Amino acid sequence: MAQLTPSEPSEVYRWPVAIALAAVICVALYLLQPILSPFVLGGLIAYLGDPLVDRLESRGVGRTLGVAVVFLLFSAIITLAIIFALPMLLHQLDALISKVPEIYRWLTQDALPWLQQRLAIPERRLPQVDWSGQLADNWQSVGKFTAQSLKRITGSGANLLLSLANLALVPVVAFYLMRDWNLLLDKALGIIPLSWQQRTSELAGEADEVVGAFLRGQFLVMCALGAIYSAGLWLVGLQLAMLLGLIAGLSSIVPYLGFMVGIVASLIAAYAQFNDWTMLLWVVLVFGVGQAVESMLLTPILVGDRIGLHPVAVIFVLMAGAQVAGFVGVVLALPVGAVIMVFLRHALQQYRSSELYGGD
Incomplete structure (x- = not known):
């Protein structure tokens, strides 16, 4: 029967120890969430x-x-x-x-x-609502x-x-x-074990690029879009320009969601304020300009294609983070999701180059 060399036991136990440590960290974060x-x-x-x-x-x-x-x-x-x-x-x-x-x-x-x-x-x-009483009773x-x-x-x-x-x-x-x-x-x-440090450093660098692209790049995109929408709606004369622009900018954390939410809310607010269909064309023009600036300038320059998160995945990880850990989960959801996508991408590459995938 073959004898294990001294280095083999450590190789065998590294992955279980790493997985157990990751599980302990996750449980600790969940318990310490408050x-x-x-x-x-x-x-x-x-x-x-x-x-x-x-x-x-x-x-x-x-x-x-x-x-x-x-x-x-x-x-x-x-x-x-x-x-x-x-x-x-x-x-x-x-x-x-x-x-x-x-x-x-x-x-x-x-x-x-x-x-x-x-x-x-x-x-x-729709049912009639006594708004004076409702607003007085609530806020x-x-x-x-x-x-x-x-x-x-x-x-x-x-x-x-x-x-x-x-x-x-x-x-x-x-x-x-x-x-x-x-x-x-x-x-x-x-x-980290010495044999893993080189690979871990490479993966951490790639994950940092992805997370940095989102946290810094997407944050700047959201701020820029909020400013563009607010300024454009203010020029149109909308009373709620800053509020609607802020909502549209924050919603831009999910691609195209900010555009859809912002334009629908702004069209309703514009018609309720002016009661004029022609004013809606100016609102559409404002959001069209903002969407063009985002697609041609902001996203390619500030974010690029480094995030790799599908819009549906963005919505899912935000909702999952809120469900698991509330406010802390929402803040951590997208960075953690982006890092997981990096590791899954490399794991998929390893799988496709393995004998399990391409062998008999």
Whole structure:
């Protein structure tokens, strides 16, 4: 009977140990999900800012100083957005709430009867809703809704302290992770068995390219589309321009979903505001220009074809992440999905080149 060499047992047990370790990590993440939000958000900020810090470091700037500069840049952008954009956005959201009864009236008295007549559908009417009572009982305005939400959050001193602690942890975690990003990656690679390190480094580099293309590239595409749609709808004269542009930009996380959601919502809002069919042509023009800019400039330059996630897969992983781990799952869903796609792609290549696939 052949004897195993000393190296053979380690080769036999490496894969089971790796799989067991991955399972333990997944279970730990699931159990610790309630406290992971500041660490996930901090890690996301650190990942987005690491390339900028590396570029500053390559030009002779110290790592800590570079992190401070990038951190101040991010803080300034967030502060300006809160000061200038948030009040306008809340005002438009308040205006949208006030228009709900008018939009429902148009849907029940104009749009639905017109469709039933054109399509020869038996006439059915939507139920009448007392919107004044409904809005008064729930949230009549953004201010009232915000006040009620703050009252629920601050109703318990322990909950308030926990929320403030989690919020304060985000910049702290982001700063230290951004400063020690490369060091932490080197240490993580050093834990992996020596025979796996070269291949792991190659796969990690490819996964980083895919995740970076999505997190950085798609994020910029979403912001650019939100700005284009908001500016175009503002030029048309739509009162809810910024709100609708933001919805369309955020929905662009799924290809073409932002265009479809944005144009439908904007057409309804435009007709409810102007009651003029010709204004709808301007709305269509705005979204046509935005879609052309995205297809010809934004996506090819900022994202390219490196993500490799089908739109249906994007929807699935987002819903799966929300189901498994709530907000943390949504944040981690697409990066994890992109990494899994990289490994599955290489596993498929290995399978197709194996004797199992091509042999007798």
